[in-house]
Amino acid sequence: MISICLIGAGNVATHLYNAFKHSDHLTVKQWYNRDLSKISTYKNEVVITNAIEDLQIADVYLMAINDDAIGALSAALPFNDRLVIHTSGSVGIHELDKKLKRGVFYPLQTFSKEAPVDFSNVPICIETLDKADIGTLKTLAEAIGSKWYRVNTEQRQTLHLSAVFVNNFTNQLYRIAHEISDAKNIDFDILKPLIMETAKKVQTVSPYMAQTGPAVRNDKKTIKRHLKLLENPNHKTLYQLLTASIKKTHGK
């Protein structure tokens, strides 16, 4: 049984709390947040506190807080040599105070406040300074049904960057398609199955092999027609750059 003190009350902290409490192999001993009101609804099921000096002894202190606050809060912890981990994709492991045993537990997924999270669908990138602690993080991930991957800080930061491409930027392409089709009174629903299928395809086929369309065929006529259809100059520029990127990838 691994005991956890949870620190923070954002999306990640809350989803992790809900996953932790349903595991037979974990116990959340305490939940700390500076603003107690954000976790007060949980006070009947877990010890809550807003006093950092009251933190009890636990196997792991999991800080799911803002990137900018990790360094200072880890330094303010009223103990040494206990295992403290953060959940950030971009903060280095050494930004945790050096008085501590340090680790990272980065869930690579997008979380919404409302929707419940199935952690079997959330890869966890784990890292520890001390090899001896890696087992605890593996157990933690497995206890909530997640697959874990050992990555170093540079790899984790690269994954965080890659996630911006496959999540934020991809979502912006969806948004542009939404704008373009809205302008012609087209139901965005028509595009939804294609969006799903495009994501599904690369689960088994590499994006390189999955590519189709006018750019990879170097179909100049269609590309020209599309550029003419695009009214927004920013969309035009993006179309040209992404077309050039596809051509370059495929040696056209």
Place this chain on the structure above:
Amino acid sequence: MISICLIGAGNVATHLYNAFKHSDHLTVKQWYNRDLSKISTYKNEVVITNAIEDLQIADVYLMAINDDAIGALSAALPFNDRLVIHTSGSVGIHELDKKLKRGVFYPLQTFSKEAPVDFSNVPICIETLDKADIGTLKTLAEAIGSKWYRVNTEQRQTLHLSAVFVNNFTNQLYRIAHEISDAKNIDFDILKPLIMETAKKVQTVSPYMAQTGPAVRNDKKTIKRHLKLLENPNHKTLYQLLTASIKKTHGK
């Protein structure tokens, strides 16, 4: 019962043939292709031909052929006033020869040669010159389990353009993430659940509402760190443009 003469032997034609033959409401009377060898494996279940003048009478002639060939082949058809439809996303309905009753049956989905297609997952964009023919196209779509949408040529061409954004361009973002992570020996599998979740989210939430990440938060520190991590100047430019696009969309 609707009878069909199928024209062409590419991905779309073949997948449609397989869907048509399993429907109780449709019968494929004949399958034409210039190169008979491409459809000869089907000769025991359907009449095949490579002679355009041999085309029999049918309710619908469905041309699933190259965009560039549609005009000429429709003019070469040895009859007038029968319903001829093409499956292209970008070819205007008037490019079909004017001696014919004309229509469009555009499946908005990505097809691979190998994987079987579930047409309940393929929206069909339909258009006819003569209102009286729209019912036939609706029946055709419904007979293979597809949802149909009536769109005009401009809307269809806009959908085709939008599909490039949500399919080809999105896939290229996956590819870039693959390149970036490969360069640091990171297993691309780690990103796959996020790719799925990003697509899944916009099935119920608008891309506008679904957006997260450094650009929409205007998190300059992370953006700067990401740009530093990117070694390829083309990837850097794309990162900057897509970040600017997100900021503009969200008024940052």
